[in-house]
Amino acid sequence: METADLKGSPPQVTDQARRLLLAYLSTAEAQSLPYSKLARALANGEVTAQMGMIAHEEVLKSPPDAYRDAACASGCAFCCILSGEDGGTITGAEAARMHAALAPLAGQPDGRDWHAFACPSLDPVTRTCRAYDARPIICRSFFSTDAAACEENANGGEADGAAVLSSHLIYLAMHGLIRLALAGVIKVPSYSLARLAAGAFSGHSLEHSLTAARHPPRMLDDARKGSGVALARARRR
Template identity: 60%
Template sequence: MAHVTKISRPSASRKTVRTDALLRIDIAALRARLTAARLPDLATRQADRARRLLLAWIGSAEADGQTAETILRALASGAAAAQIGAALRAQMAENPPPVVRDAACAPGCAFCCILTGEDGGTITGAEARALHAALAPLIGQPDGRAWHPMACPALDPATRTCRAYDARPAICRSYLSTDARACEVNAAGGSAAGAGVLGAHLDYLAVHALVRAALAGTVKVHSYALREVAAAALAGLDAKATLDSARHPTRMLDRAHAGLAAAASKAR
Protein backbone atom coordinates (compact mmCIF):
# COMPACT_ATOMS: atom_id res chain seq x y z
CA MET A 1 0.00 0.00 0.00
CA ALA A 2 1.37 3.41 -0.94
CA HIS A 3 1.84 5.97 1.73
CA VAL A 4 -1.10 8.19 2.59
CA THR A 5 -0.51 11.92 2.77
CA LYS A 6 -2.41 13.37 5.68
CA ILE A 7 -3.53 16.96 5.19
CA SER A 8 -5.13 18.96 7.97
CA ARG A 9 -8.60 20.12 7.04
CA PRO A 10 -9.16 23.86 6.61
CA SER A 11 -11.64 25.47 8.96
CA ALA A 12 -14.97 26.58 7.51
CA SER A 13 -14.01 30.25 7.76
CA ARG A 14 -10.70 29.79 5.88
CA LYS A 15 -12.56 27.91 3.16
CA THR A 16 -15.03 30.78 2.76
CA VAL A 17 -12.23 33.32 2.44
CA ARG A 18 -10.52 31.22 -0.23
CA THR A 19 -13.74 30.77 -2.21
CA ASP A 20 -14.48 34.50 -2.05
CA ALA A 21 -10.98 35.29 -3.26
CA LEU A 22 -11.54 33.03 -6.27
CA LEU A 23 -14.83 34.69 -7.11
CA ARG A 24 -13.34 38.18 -6.98
CA ILE A 25 -11.56 37.38 -10.26
CA ASP A 26 -13.47 38.35 -13.38
CA ILE A 27 -12.84 36.77 -16.76
CA ALA A 28 -10.59 39.60 -17.95
CA ALA A 29 -8.44 39.22 -14.82
CA LEU A 30 -8.44 35.45 -15.29
CA ARG A 31 -7.16 35.83 -18.86
CA ALA A 32 -4.44 38.22 -17.65
CA ARG A 33 -3.40 35.75 -14.92
CA LEU A 34 -3.24 32.89 -17.41
CA THR A 35 -1.19 34.97 -19.82
CA ALA A 36 1.30 35.83 -17.06
CA ALA A 37 1.44 32.35 -15.46
CA ARG A 38 4.65 30.35 -15.92
CA LEU A 39 5.51 26.65 -15.63
CA PRO A 40 9.26 26.58 -14.99
CA ASP A 41 9.46 22.76 -15.25
CA LEU A 42 8.00 22.69 -18.73
CA ALA A 43 9.35 23.77 -22.12
CA THR A 44 7.95 27.15 -23.19
CA ARG A 45 6.38 25.56 -26.25
CA GLN A 46 4.40 23.09 -24.12
CA ALA A 47 3.36 25.72 -21.58
CA ASP A 48 2.23 28.05 -24.38
CA ARG A 49 0.19 25.26 -25.93
CA ALA A 50 -1.54 24.69 -22.57
CA ARG A 51 -2.22 28.44 -22.36
CA ARG A 52 -3.80 28.50 -25.82
CA LEU A 53 -5.95 25.47 -24.98
CA LEU A 54 -7.15 27.10 -21.78
CA LEU A 55 -7.92 30.46 -23.34
CA ALA A 56 -9.87 28.71 -26.11
CA TRP A 57 -11.78 26.66 -23.50
CA ILE A 58 -12.69 29.84 -21.60
CA GLY A 59 -13.83 31.55 -24.81
CA SER A 60 -16.02 28.61 -25.67
CA ALA A 61 -17.45 28.39 -22.11
CA GLU A 62 -18.32 32.10 -22.28
CA ALA A 63 -19.93 31.65 -25.70
CA ASP A 64 -22.05 28.85 -24.15
CA GLY A 65 -23.32 31.37 -21.58
CA GLN A 66 -21.42 30.00 -18.58
CA THR A 67 -20.97 32.45 -15.72
CA ALA A 68 -17.58 33.55 -14.45
CA GLU A 69 -18.23 31.55 -11.26
CA THR A 70 -18.95 28.33 -13.16
CA ILE A 71 -15.85 28.82 -15.29
CA LEU A 72 -13.62 29.50 -12.29
CA ARG A 73 -14.93 26.50 -10.38
CA ALA A 74 -14.43 24.21 -13.39
CA LEU A 75 -10.86 25.42 -13.70
CA ALA A 76 -10.06 25.04 -10.00
CA SER A 77 -11.59 21.55 -9.71
CA GLY A 78 -9.81 20.24 -12.79
CA ALA A 79 -13.06 19.69 -14.69
CA ALA A 80 -11.75 22.04 -17.39
CA ALA A 81 -8.48 20.09 -17.73
CA ALA A 82 -10.43 16.83 -18.04
CA GLN A 83 -12.71 18.35 -20.71
CA ILE A 84 -9.75 19.66 -22.68
CA GLY A 85 -8.04 16.25 -22.51
CA ALA A 86 -11.27 14.54 -23.64
CA ALA A 87 -11.68 16.96 -26.56
CA LEU A 88 -8.11 16.28 -27.70
CA ARG A 89 -8.63 12.52 -27.53
CA ALA A 90 -11.88 12.85 -29.47
CA GLN A 91 -10.08 14.91 -32.11
CA MET A 92 -7.43 12.20 -32.39
CA ALA A 93 -10.08 9.49 -32.71
CA GLU A 94 -11.38 11.16 -35.88
CA ASN A 95 -8.08 10.50 -37.62
CA PRO A 96 -6.36 7.92 -35.41
CA PRO A 97 -2.58 7.49 -35.58
CA PRO A 98 -1.21 3.91 -35.89
CA VAL A 99 -0.73 3.58 -32.12
CA VAL A 100 -4.47 4.13 -31.62
CA ARG A 101 -5.56 2.15 -34.69
CA ASP A 102 -3.43 -0.85 -33.71
CA ALA A 103 -4.12 -0.77 -29.96
CA ALA A 104 -4.34 -4.23 -28.44
CA CYS A 105 -6.59 -3.04 -25.60
CA ALA A 106 -9.61 -5.20 -24.79
CA PRO A 107 -11.93 -5.83 -21.82
CA GLY A 108 -10.30 -8.12 -19.26
CA CYS A 109 -6.78 -7.12 -20.31
CA ALA A 110 -5.74 -5.27 -17.20
CA PHE A 111 -1.96 -5.20 -16.86
CA CYS A 112 -2.21 -1.40 -17.18
CA CYS A 113 -4.35 -1.40 -14.01
CA ILE A 114 -1.40 -2.78 -12.03
CA LEU A 115 -0.25 0.55 -10.64
CA THR A 116 3.50 0.33 -10.34
CA GLY A 117 4.13 4.09 -10.05
CA GLU A 118 4.43 5.73 -6.67
CA ASP A 119 0.74 6.55 -6.39
CA GLY A 120 -0.98 5.08 -9.41
CA GLY A 121 -1.30 8.31 -11.36
CA THR A 122 -2.15 11.98 -10.99
CA ILE A 123 -5.81 12.97 -11.16
CA THR A 124 -7.77 16.17 -10.56
CA GLY A 125 -10.29 16.94 -7.81
CA ALA A 126 -13.23 16.60 -10.20
CA GLU A 127 -11.97 13.17 -11.25
CA ALA A 128 -11.33 12.14 -7.64
CA ARG A 129 -14.90 13.07 -6.69
CA ALA A 130 -16.35 11.18 -9.67
CA LEU A 131 -14.26 8.10 -8.85
CA HIS A 132 -15.33 8.24 -5.22
CA ALA A 133 -19.00 8.46 -6.19
CA ALA A 134 -18.67 5.46 -8.53
CA LEU A 135 -16.85 3.28 -5.98
CA ALA A 136 -18.61 4.19 -2.72
CA PRO A 137 -21.53 1.80 -3.37
CA LEU A 138 -19.05 -1.09 -3.78
CA ILE A 139 -17.69 -1.10 -0.22
CA GLY A 140 -17.05 -4.60 1.04
CA GLN A 141 -16.76 -6.25 -2.36
CA PRO A 142 -13.50 -7.97 -3.40
CA ASP A 143 -11.32 -5.46 -5.24
CA GLY A 144 -8.45 -5.52 -7.72
CA ARG A 145 -5.90 -6.27 -5.02
CA ALA A 146 -7.40 -9.77 -4.71
CA TRP A 147 -5.99 -10.41 -8.22
CA HIS A 148 -2.66 -8.58 -7.91
CA PRO A 149 -1.31 -6.75 -4.84
CA MET A 150 -0.51 -3.62 -6.87
CA ALA A 151 -3.73 -3.59 -8.91
CA CYS A 152 -6.03 -0.60 -8.80
CA PRO A 153 -8.68 -1.17 -6.13
CA ALA A 154 -11.33 -0.14 -8.67
CA LEU A 155 -10.65 -3.26 -10.73
CA ASP A 156 -13.00 -6.24 -10.54
CA PRO A 157 -10.65 -9.14 -9.66
CA ALA A 158 -12.87 -11.75 -11.33
CA THR A 159 -13.49 -10.10 -14.71
CA ARG A 160 -10.47 -7.75 -14.59
CA THR A 161 -12.63 -4.92 -15.84
CA CYS A 162 -12.90 -1.45 -14.34
CA ARG A 163 -15.78 -1.07 -11.90
CA ALA A 164 -15.72 2.69 -12.36
CA TYR A 165 -15.41 2.67 -16.14
CA ASP A 166 -17.52 5.75 -16.86
CA ALA A 167 -15.76 7.67 -14.09
CA ARG A 168 -12.23 6.52 -14.85
CA PRO A 169 -9.81 9.45 -14.96
CA ALA A 170 -7.83 10.83 -17.89
CA ILE A 171 -4.76 8.71 -17.17
CA CYS A 172 -6.81 5.53 -17.71
CA ARG A 173 -8.41 6.92 -20.87
CA SER A 174 -5.03 7.96 -22.29
CA TYR A 175 -2.99 4.83 -21.63
CA LEU A 176 -2.89 2.28 -24.43
CA SER A 177 -0.64 -0.28 -26.02
CA THR A 178 -0.13 -2.09 -29.27
CA ASP A 179 1.19 -5.10 -27.36
CA ALA A 180 -0.46 -6.53 -24.24
CA ARG A 181 2.67 -8.58 -23.58
CA ALA A 182 4.64 -5.31 -23.24
CA CYS A 183 2.14 -4.19 -20.60
CA GLU A 184 2.59 -7.46 -18.73
CA VAL A 185 6.38 -7.05 -18.81
CA ASN A 186 6.15 -3.44 -17.64
CA ALA A 187 3.73 -4.34 -14.85
CA ALA A 188 6.42 -6.73 -13.59
CA GLY A 189 9.00 -3.92 -13.51
CA GLY A 190 10.32 -4.15 -17.10
CA SER A 191 10.55 -1.45 -19.73
CA ALA A 192 9.16 -2.97 -22.93
CA ALA A 193 8.27 -0.64 -25.81
CA GLY A 194 4.77 -0.33 -27.21
CA ALA A 195 2.79 1.00 -24.24
CA GLY A 196 2.32 4.56 -23.03
CA VAL A 197 0.05 7.57 -22.79
CA LEU A 198 -1.27 9.75 -25.59
CA GLY A 199 0.10 13.27 -25.99
CA ALA A 200 -3.30 14.59 -24.87
CA HIS A 201 -2.35 13.51 -21.37
CA LEU A 202 0.58 15.89 -21.20
CA ASP A 203 -1.75 18.70 -22.31
CA TYR A 204 -4.20 17.78 -19.55
CA LEU A 205 -1.48 17.86 -16.88
CA ALA A 206 0.05 21.08 -18.20
CA VAL A 207 -3.35 22.76 -18.36
CA HIS A 208 -4.10 21.83 -14.74
CA ALA A 209 -0.68 23.02 -13.59
CA LEU A 210 -1.10 26.30 -15.47
CA VAL A 211 -4.50 26.86 -13.83
CA ARG A 212 -2.85 26.30 -10.47
CA ALA A 213 -0.18 28.88 -11.26
CA ALA A 214 -2.76 31.38 -12.55
CA LEU A 215 -5.04 31.07 -9.51
CA ALA A 216 -2.23 31.24 -6.94
CA GLY A 217 -3.24 33.39 -3.99
CA THR A 218 -6.97 32.83 -4.52
CA VAL A 219 -7.76 29.14 -4.19
CA LYS A 220 -5.57 26.06 -3.93
CA VAL A 221 -5.71 23.90 -7.03
CA HIS A 222 -4.84 20.33 -6.07
CA SER A 223 -4.03 17.02 -7.65
CA TYR A 224 -4.69 13.60 -6.14
CA ALA A 225 -3.32 10.04 -6.16
CA LEU A 226 -5.53 7.66 -8.16
CA ARG A 227 -4.68 4.60 -6.08
CA GLU A 228 -5.37 6.36 -2.78
CA VAL A 229 -8.72 7.74 -3.96
CA ALA A 230 -9.90 4.28 -5.02
CA ALA A 231 -8.60 2.61 -1.85
CA ALA A 232 -10.11 5.22 0.48
CA ALA A 233 -13.50 5.18 -1.29
CA LEU A 234 -13.66 1.39 -1.00
CA ALA A 235 -12.58 1.55 2.64
CA GLY A 236 -15.72 3.59 3.33
CA LEU A 237 -14.28 7.11 3.73
CA ASP A 238 -16.66 9.85 2.66
CA ALA A 239 -15.75 12.10 -0.26
CA LYS A 240 -14.09 14.80 1.83
CA ALA A 241 -12.00 12.37 3.87
CA THR A 242 -11.06 10.49 0.68
CA LEU A 243 -9.81 13.67 -0.98
CA ASP A 244 -8.00 14.74 2.18
CA SER A 245 -6.19 11.41 2.39
CA ALA A 246 -5.30 11.27 -1.33
CA ARG A 247 -4.25 14.90 -1.87
CA HIS A 248 -0.83 15.30 -3.42
CA PRO A 249 1.94 17.49 -2.10
CA THR A 250 2.29 20.44 -4.51
CA ARG A 251 5.38 19.12 -6.26
CA MET A 252 3.63 15.97 -7.52
CA LEU A 253 1.72 17.71 -10.32
CA ASP A 254 4.92 19.40 -11.53
CA ARG A 255 6.78 16.11 -11.34
CA ALA A 256 4.03 14.39 -13.32
CA HIS A 257 4.01 16.85 -16.22
CA ALA A 258 7.78 17.34 -16.25
CA GLY A 259 8.37 13.55 -16.19
CA LEU A 260 5.90 12.94 -18.99
CA ALA A 261 7.36 15.77 -21.09
CA ALA A 262 10.87 14.34 -20.64
CA ALA A 263 9.72 10.85 -21.63
CA ALA A 264 7.90 12.25 -24.69
CA SER A 265 10.94 14.17 -25.89
CA LYS A 266 13.17 11.09 -25.41
CA ALA A 267 10.74 9.02 -27.48
CA ARG A 268 10.91 11.48 -30.43
Protein backbone atom coordinates (compact mmCIF):
# COMPACT_ATOMS: atom_id res chain seq x y z
CA MET A 1 0.00 0.00 0.00
CA GLU A 2 2.89 2.37 0.75
CA THR A 3 4.12 2.48 -2.84
CA ALA A 4 1.31 1.07 -5.01
CA ASP A 5 0.07 3.12 -7.97
CA LEU A 6 -3.45 3.05 -9.30
CA LYS A 7 -3.62 3.22 -13.07
CA GLY A 8 -6.13 5.87 -14.07
CA SER A 9 -6.10 7.80 -10.77
CA PRO A 10 -4.18 11.10 -10.64
CA PRO A 11 -1.01 10.50 -8.57
CA GLN A 12 -1.92 13.26 -6.10
CA VAL A 13 -5.29 11.58 -5.49
CA THR A 14 -3.61 8.22 -4.88
CA ASP A 15 -1.17 9.91 -2.48
CA GLN A 16 -4.00 11.54 -0.52
CA ALA A 17 -5.85 8.23 -0.35
CA ARG A 18 -2.70 6.48 0.83
CA ARG A 19 -2.06 9.08 3.54
CA LEU A 20 -5.58 8.65 4.91
CA LEU A 21 -5.32 4.87 4.93
CA LEU A 22 -1.92 4.89 6.60
CA ALA A 23 -3.30 7.25 9.25
CA TYR A 24 -6.17 4.82 9.85
CA LEU A 25 -3.80 1.84 10.05
CA SER A 26 -1.55 3.67 12.46
CA THR A 27 -4.51 4.42 14.74
CA ALA A 28 -5.73 0.83 14.48
CA GLU A 29 -2.28 -0.41 15.48
CA ALA A 30 -2.10 2.01 18.41
CA GLN A 31 -5.48 0.69 19.58
CA SER A 32 -4.39 -2.94 19.09
CA LEU A 33 -7.31 -3.63 16.77
CA PRO A 34 -7.32 -7.39 16.04
CA TYR A 35 -6.23 -8.25 12.50
CA SER A 36 -9.49 -10.08 11.71
CA LYS A 37 -11.54 -7.00 12.64
CA LEU A 38 -9.25 -4.71 10.70
CA ALA A 39 -9.36 -6.90 7.58
CA ARG A 40 -13.17 -7.03 7.77
CA ALA A 41 -13.46 -3.25 8.13
CA LEU A 42 -11.13 -2.74 5.18
CA ALA A 43 -12.84 -5.28 2.94
CA ASN A 44 -16.43 -4.26 3.62
CA GLY A 45 -15.66 -0.61 2.94
CA GLU A 46 -16.20 0.67 6.48
CA VAL A 47 -12.71 2.21 6.43
CA THR A 48 -13.21 3.62 2.92
CA ALA A 49 -16.52 5.20 3.92
CA GLN A 50 -15.20 6.57 7.22
CA MET A 51 -12.04 8.06 5.77
CA GLY A 52 -13.95 9.15 2.66
CA MET A 53 -16.20 11.27 4.90
CA ILE A 54 -13.14 12.86 6.47
CA ALA A 55 -11.83 13.73 2.98
CA HIS A 56 -15.30 15.01 2.04
CA GLU A 57 -15.55 17.28 5.07
CA GLU A 58 -12.04 18.55 4.42
CA VAL A 59 -12.92 19.48 0.82
CA LEU A 60 -16.08 21.26 2.00
CA LYS A 61 -14.00 23.58 4.21
CA SER A 62 -12.75 25.17 1.01
CA PRO A 63 -14.95 23.96 -1.84
CA PRO A 64 -14.35 24.78 -5.50
CA ASP A 65 -16.08 27.88 -6.87
CA ALA A 66 -18.41 25.74 -8.97
CA TYR A 67 -19.67 24.04 -5.80
CA ARG A 68 -20.52 27.42 -4.28
CA ASP A 69 -22.43 28.25 -7.49
CA ALA A 70 -24.19 24.89 -7.67
CA ALA A 71 -27.78 24.81 -8.93
CA CYS A 72 -28.63 21.89 -6.62
CA ALA A 73 -31.93 22.13 -4.76
CA SER A 74 -34.41 19.85 -3.03
CA GLY A 75 -36.61 18.10 -5.59
CA CYS A 76 -34.03 18.45 -8.35
CA ALA A 77 -33.13 14.83 -8.95
CA PHE A 78 -31.72 14.20 -12.40
CA CYS A 79 -28.46 13.15 -10.71
CA CYS A 80 -30.43 10.34 -9.03
CA ILE A 81 -31.07 8.75 -12.44
CA LEU A 82 -28.49 5.99 -12.29
CA SER A 83 -28.38 4.90 -15.89
CA GLY A 84 -24.64 4.11 -15.90
CA GLU A 85 -23.54 0.47 -16.00
CA ASP A 86 -22.32 0.59 -12.39
CA GLY A 87 -25.66 1.81 -11.01
CA GLY A 88 -23.73 4.11 -8.64
CA THR A 89 -20.63 2.62 -6.99
CA ILE A 90 -20.79 2.07 -3.24
CA THR A 91 -19.01 -0.07 -0.63
CA GLY A 92 -20.50 -2.89 1.40
CA ALA A 93 -20.71 -0.73 4.54
CA GLU A 94 -22.63 1.95 2.66
CA ALA A 95 -24.86 -0.72 1.15
CA ALA A 96 -25.69 -2.08 4.61
CA ARG A 97 -26.63 1.41 5.86
CA MET A 98 -28.80 2.04 2.81
CA HIS A 99 -30.54 -1.30 3.20
CA ALA A 100 -31.32 -0.63 6.86
CA ALA A 101 -32.79 2.77 5.95
CA LEU A 102 -34.87 1.46 3.04
CA ALA A 103 -36.07 -1.93 4.31
CA PRO A 104 -39.04 -0.37 6.20
CA LEU A 105 -40.23 1.10 2.86
CA ALA A 106 -40.43 -2.27 1.09
CA GLY A 107 -43.40 -2.50 -1.25
CA GLN A 108 -43.95 1.25 -1.50
CA PRO A 109 -43.72 3.15 -4.82
CA ASP A 110 -40.11 4.07 -5.51
CA GLY A 111 -38.01 6.31 -7.71
CA ARG A 112 -38.56 4.07 -10.73
CA ASP A 113 -42.20 5.20 -10.78
CA TRP A 114 -40.85 8.60 -11.82
CA HIS A 115 -38.05 7.49 -14.16
CA ALA A 116 -37.16 3.94 -15.19
CA PHE A 117 -33.51 4.37 -14.20
CA ALA A 118 -33.98 6.49 -11.08
CA CYS A 119 -32.54 5.33 -7.79
CA PRO A 120 -35.34 3.47 -5.98
CA SER A 121 -34.60 5.50 -2.84
CA LEU A 122 -36.02 8.57 -4.51
CA ASP A 123 -39.57 9.56 -3.56
CA PRO A 124 -41.32 9.51 -6.96
CA VAL A 125 -43.63 12.41 -6.01
CA THR A 126 -41.41 14.84 -4.10
CA ARG A 127 -38.21 13.65 -5.82
CA THR A 128 -36.33 13.80 -2.55
CA CYS A 129 -34.09 11.12 -1.11
CA ARG A 130 -35.76 8.85 1.45
CA ALA A 131 -32.42 7.67 2.81
CA TYR A 132 -30.82 11.08 3.03
CA ASP A 133 -28.82 10.51 6.22
CA ALA A 134 -27.60 7.11 5.00
CA ARG A 135 -26.81 8.20 1.44
CA PRO A 136 -23.37 7.13 0.27
CA ILE A 137 -20.39 9.29 -0.63
CA ILE A 138 -21.24 9.27 -4.32
CA CYS A 139 -24.52 11.10 -3.59
CA ARG A 140 -22.75 13.63 -1.36
CA SER A 141 -20.09 14.35 -3.98
CA PHE A 142 -22.07 15.08 -7.11
CA PHE A 143 -23.10 18.64 -7.94
CA SER A 144 -23.80 20.83 -10.91
CA THR A 145 -24.05 24.45 -11.91
CA ASP A 146 -26.75 23.62 -14.44
CA ALA A 147 -29.78 21.43 -13.73
CA ALA A 148 -30.70 21.40 -17.43
CA ALA A 149 -27.28 19.85 -18.15
CA CYS A 150 -28.02 17.16 -15.55
CA GLU A 151 -31.33 16.40 -17.25
CA GLU A 152 -29.60 16.17 -20.62
CA ASN A 153 -26.86 13.92 -19.22
CA ALA A 154 -29.38 11.69 -17.48
CA ASN A 155 -30.78 10.99 -20.90
CA GLY A 156 -27.42 10.09 -22.43
CA GLY A 157 -26.01 13.56 -23.18
CA GLU A 158 -22.61 14.99 -22.32
CA ALA A 159 -23.49 18.54 -21.35
CA ASP A 160 -21.09 20.67 -19.29
CA GLY A 161 -21.97 21.67 -15.76
CA ALA A 162 -21.97 18.49 -13.69
CA ALA A 163 -18.95 17.60 -11.54
CA VAL A 164 -17.80 15.59 -8.55
CA LEU A 165 -15.85 16.75 -5.53
CA SER A 166 -12.26 15.52 -5.47
CA SER A 167 -13.00 13.66 -2.23
CA HIS A 168 -15.01 11.17 -4.28
CA LEU A 169 -11.89 10.27 -6.25
CA ILE A 170 -9.96 9.87 -3.01
CA TYR A 171 -12.68 7.56 -1.68
CA LEU A 172 -12.57 5.39 -4.83
CA ALA A 173 -8.76 5.35 -4.76
CA MET A 174 -8.79 4.22 -1.11
CA HIS A 175 -10.99 1.27 -1.98
CA GLY A 176 -8.71 0.47 -4.91
CA LEU A 177 -5.61 0.58 -2.71
CA ILE A 178 -7.25 -1.65 -0.10
CA ARG A 179 -8.15 -4.13 -2.83
CA LEU A 180 -4.55 -4.20 -4.02
CA ALA A 181 -3.21 -4.63 -0.48
CA LEU A 182 -5.59 -7.49 0.31
CA ALA A 183 -5.35 -9.29 -3.04
CA GLY A 184 -5.30 -13.04 -2.45
CA VAL A 185 -6.29 -12.58 1.21
CA ILE A 186 -9.87 -11.32 1.19
CA LYS A 187 -12.20 -9.95 -1.50
CA VAL A 188 -12.85 -6.20 -1.51
CA PRO A 189 -16.05 -5.79 -3.53
CA SER A 190 -18.03 -2.79 -4.65
CA TYR A 191 -21.79 -2.69 -5.21
CA SER A 192 -24.47 -1.04 -7.32
CA LEU A 193 -26.48 1.49 -5.33
CA ALA A 194 -29.45 1.10 -7.71
CA ARG A 195 -29.59 -2.68 -7.41
CA LEU A 196 -29.06 -2.63 -3.65
CA ALA A 197 -31.92 -0.17 -3.20
CA ALA A 198 -34.12 -2.21 -5.56
CA GLY A 199 -33.50 -5.27 -3.40
CA ALA A 200 -34.53 -3.39 -0.26
CA PHE A 201 -37.76 -2.14 -1.90
CA SER A 202 -38.52 -5.71 -3.02
CA GLY A 203 -38.29 -6.82 0.62
CA HIS A 204 -35.15 -8.87 0.08
CA SER A 205 -32.71 -9.44 2.94
CA LEU A 206 -29.42 -7.56 3.10
CA GLU A 207 -27.54 -10.71 2.13
CA HIS A 208 -29.76 -11.31 -0.90
CA SER A 209 -29.59 -7.65 -1.92
CA LEU A 210 -25.81 -7.58 -1.61
CA THR A 211 -25.46 -10.67 -3.78
CA ALA A 212 -27.66 -9.11 -6.48
CA ALA A 213 -25.88 -5.75 -6.29
CA ARG A 214 -22.29 -7.01 -6.24
CA HIS A 215 -20.15 -5.60 -9.03
CA PRO A 216 -17.76 -7.55 -11.21
CA PRO A 217 -14.23 -6.52 -10.10
CA ARG A 218 -13.53 -4.21 -13.05
CA MET A 219 -16.42 -1.91 -12.10
CA LEU A 220 -14.54 -0.20 -9.26
CA ASP A 221 -11.63 0.53 -11.59
CA ASP A 222 -14.02 1.82 -14.25
CA ALA A 223 -15.73 4.12 -11.72
CA ARG A 224 -12.35 5.37 -10.52
CA LYS A 225 -11.12 6.15 -14.01
CA GLY A 226 -14.47 7.64 -15.08
CA SER A 227 -14.60 9.97 -12.08
CA GLY A 228 -11.03 11.08 -12.73
CA VAL A 229 -11.91 12.02 -16.29
CA ALA A 230 -15.04 13.87 -15.10
CA LEU A 231 -13.06 15.89 -12.55
CA ALA A 232 -10.36 16.75 -15.11
CA ARG A 233 -13.05 17.93 -17.55
CA ALA A 234 -14.70 20.06 -14.87
CA ARG A 235 -11.37 21.69 -13.98
CA ARG A 236 -10.65 22.56 -17.60
CA ARG A 237 -13.84 24.60 -17.90
